[in-house]
Amino acid sequence: MFPLDFPLRVLRGRARRGDWVVDPFCGRGTTNFAARMLGLSSLGVDSSPVAVALTKAKLADARVCDVVRVAESILDAMPKRVTVPQGEFWELAFEHSVLKQVCWLRKELLRNCSSDSRLLLRAILLGALHGPRTKLAASHLSNQCPRTFAPKPDYAVRFWRKRRMKPPVVDVIEVIRTRARRYLSERPQHTPAQVVLGDSRTADVFGTRTFRWAITSPPYYGMRTYIPDQWLRSWFLGGPSTVAYRPPQGEMDHRSADAFADDLRKVWKGIAAHAADDARLVIRFGGIADRDVDPVGLLKASLDESGWRLTTAVSAGDANAGRRQATQFVHGGPAPKEEHDFYAVLA
Template identity: 45%
Template sequence: MPRSLAYERDNALNAICPYFTMFPLEYPLGVLKQYCKANPVVMDPFCGRGTTLFAARKLGLASRGIDSSPIAVAIARAKLAAVKTASALKLAKRYMQEYEQATVPESSFFLAAFHPDVLRKVCAIREGLLRVRRDTDSSVILRAAMLGCLHGPMSKTPERRSYFSNQMPRTFSSKPDYSVRFWKEKGLVAPQVDVLKVLERKLTRLNNIQLPQTGVLTDARKGDSRRAASLPPACRDFSVVITSPPYYGMRTYVEDQWLRNWFLGGPDHVVYGKSVQLQHAGFESFAESLGKVWKNMARTTAAELDIHIRFGIIPSSKTDAKALVRASFESSGVQWTEVSVHSAKTAASGKRQADHMAAGSAAAREYDFHVRRA
């Protein structure tokens, strides 16, 4: 079996922060190689952690990304940033000194999740980043690296520790009450790690990575891809869309990233039911909701438009994924031609990450679609 691109050093920037239901780099790279000669602008209306944007940048292509999640946008922007690891570390050190009196959460979760010294330093860097008025490459890289180090599995070897927290999954934030019970039952104590050393280990992997500069940080933007406002005139120049919409039946994207959301300025507890993702009330509502995205994408000024989609259904939904995607395009009111559809590999990465906290998770069945505007 060929080695995954995720493990190649040249792609370390794409792995700066793992993200639940992330799709493999091989998919957008494989698609984009078909279009390179035409030098298209690439769009991802559900950009997540920015894998499509990273793939486009590797190939020297300009790209745009939209996501409703501030966590996703923070990670995706790092894929567009100039990598300045020494500058990002210097910024972290400065924030730790300037904001050492930053407010620290006092809930049972935070007291059990982080060593007191670690939490104070994390909160200091958080405070510094929250005060940034205009992002730089260094602040964007530091923010994404902090999100990537915020929680994950513990290593017994101090020099190999890559996360700040007590034992947790690395792609999603386990819920507070469950986490505290788990740690007590297992006798797990939050490690006293050197925050700068953990960051340095993360950022050192990015050293000597040579990537073309193909856009600006704000090419990854927070927005709702169903709405015209998310696609201003200056961003309607794309001719290739590569995306993976939220899985049908997956309603907990916001709740599952609550700890990273706290780091970005959100509440220090889980807030339920605040997602602005697609409607999951039923087949028709989801198709109609997704159809609004395709209609919005069709507003591009490019003469041709190709859309490539990797789409999944969580097993408990028992819904026909192919029928759902086709219904969404029909709902858009735009004329489309289905070029191809075939089964993708099973998405088991979420299952592997869930195992770190003994949480149940089933792999999803995914399909790859290629649709062209008629």
């Protein structure tokens, strides 16, 4: 995922009031939040429930006290007995009373997550679910973990046992309150927006809107570890309590560069069918070192017969410099190649 200043730089001074912005790979909602900051309406699409949950929170409005009040009301109604996942990982990942609260919050947010306060609470809990322990006030709910990806259970258990690390007793409400204060310290004015859990290769996912701007960063070709890396957050959103390695429905085809380019072409065609005459498509794209494929050539090939005409391609530097999602969320993964920004107009 690109940094916030990238979509802001593209849109500021060029976008007009009333423009709609779309990101077919919305990730954590950076493009959508940039549009909101500039008073523009937007649509975000992603096949990942985690991405959709985080993007929806970027577009929600609530006060800190509202978010905390919802969490308190949910936990006040928690029964003495709560069903929790079984196994050594769960026993060592969370202190038992904390795990009970996490599971009850999960159950209630799966039952009802329609209000902005609940959308924000869900995103705050996704962020707090796992991460490093600190000597100061706790900001995560788990035993020692990476923040950006969930460790695999067997590895985590060995790590904790070797170091005799026990899960901390954490004040869940205080963690929520602290994170809500930080998360909601500056919220731009509300603008119309929609976030869709879906496959951006299907044109109907874009609805009936007409877009003047499409700003996105597709996944790297060959980078398929997002789902297993996010297994714990996926569990909180209703997924299994074990690591899922099978690619989910709606994921891009990584079997070959040609197949991947074909899938991207479907996305570009879908946007073109909903684009204004003077629409602009802006793409940041790179590659990973263990795939011997030129990402520039792959992206250019995907634009052939897509309804778009490439006008400019410029280097955006090393992906690590932009703290891209693909490098943040992968543990020990292949190094990224140089990224490029591509600008296109309707053909």
